[in-house]
Amino acid sequence: MLHMNNRIILFIAGFLCTSAIFAQTGTAAKGAVRVELRQSENKYQFYRDGKPYFVKGAGGSVYADRIAAYGGNSIRTWGTRGAEQVLDSAQKYGLTVLMGLDVARERHGFDYNDSVAVRKQLERIRGEVLKYKDHPAILAWGIGNELNLQYNNPKVWDAVNEISKMIHQLDPNHPTTTVLAGVNKNLVDHIKTRCTDIDLLSINTYGGLATLPRTIAASGWNGAYMVTEWGPTGHWEGLQTEWKQPIEETSSEKAAVYRSRYEYGVENDKDKCLGSYVFLWGQKQERTPTWYGVFTEKGEESEVVDVMQFLWSGNWPKNRAPHLYSFQLDGKKATQNIYLKAGTTYPVLAVVSDPDNDKLSYHWELLPEPTKVGEGGDHEDRPKPVVGVFFKATGGQVTFKAPEQEGAYRLFVYVTDGNNNVATANIPFYTNN
Secondary structure, eight states: OOTTTTSSEEEOOSOOOSOSOOOSSSSOOSOOOOEEEEEETTEEEEEETTEEEOEEEEESSSOHHHHHHTTOOEEEOSSOTTHHHHHHHHHHTTOEEEEEEOOOOGGGTOOTTOHHHHHHHHHHHHHHHHHHTTOTTEEEEEEEESTTTTOOOTHHHHHHHHHHHHHHHHOTTSOEEEEEESOOHHHHHHHHHHOTTOSEEEEEOSGGGGGHHHHHHHHTOOSOEEEEEEOSOOTTTSOBOTTSOBOOOOHHHHHHHHHHHHHHHTGGGTTTEEEEEESOSSOOOBSBSSSSOSBOTTOOBOHHHHHHHHHHHSOOOSSOOOEEEEEEETTBOGGGOEEEETTOEEEEEEEEEOTTOOOOEEEEEEEEOOSSOOSTTOOOOOOOOOOSOEEEEETTEEEEEOOSSOEEEEEEEEEEOSSSBEEEEEEEEEEEO
16 A cells, blocks of 8 residues: 555654754755654554644645644645745744645646656656755645546556655655545555555545545545645535526635534544645635635635634634624525526625624625636636625615626625624625516
């Protein structure tokens, strides 16, 4: 299975660090901190600098200070762009980095039968490993992201295996992994046959996190693993409108599922699960501007951030985000397939309370549904807002005029408490002429 599965220490070879103290500001002094993956019977655990290390991580390189302040200890990246700054920032705040190595994806046109292109990719990644391997913030190497998404050629796992071998030759201090979109027996069979050099698996999962330990067992993977992306119900796995648009959970609904899924899926399998990276510690447009980011574009924190602080540290923040109980358009909820008549006005109601009795402010926004969407986190452009459609706003109530142009839209509300906390929700609807 794993290339050192018959040893008590799965991953350790190499040299002792010559420096025990590293710079906390500016460019960090060179000197790798040794990371081991140890096995005791059927239990696996990271050891960093000789001490047990359970990953309490966040996917994304912004707001590193908040990760540390809220009890987190690690950052995940998807590539080495800006890596020096990310590593130095992580070191400054006492965090580690699962350093992503960008590996080409078949769905983007890469041909793993092209041996010249595969070799060229290996040499590029060799340079990246040599450049960053001795930084004290490095925890492990993540070889590729979701290479199994829409793929057919199993030779991709041969390439991953060669990259892992190369890394182990150059860097005896840090484990290797590859990041998968979900997991199943067929995929694990390929990994176990073709990719024997990696030290652990990493899995991105959303709605399936709560049952991941059972899924892992059913797949036939008996080694260590991490959860490298997890969060709300994904746009591909939840409810949809009649016109095939996904229905997003509110920020308060997300907070509830983040907590329950983490407790069932991560904390319940600490024998094999080495930790996780919540997604996304930042903000991005992916189907909507609020679906995956736990912050707004302004850096305001949703109720999910409160939950993460509790899960990481055992303590709730002193000032908590607003809680959204209900969001309705024309008396209907997002799940009720709302059709509106163009140019007609409708009432909108958001029912929100603040745990600290802070004064709440409301911001409304209307976006057309994106016409071009990606897969696996590919870039999407944020739609331009439709203006001039809101009036008579009073607290959590506003009057809304359906746009004149027929099509699919989404109505958003952002409720802030004046302390950088926010509640968000949206309702998809369809305008008819």
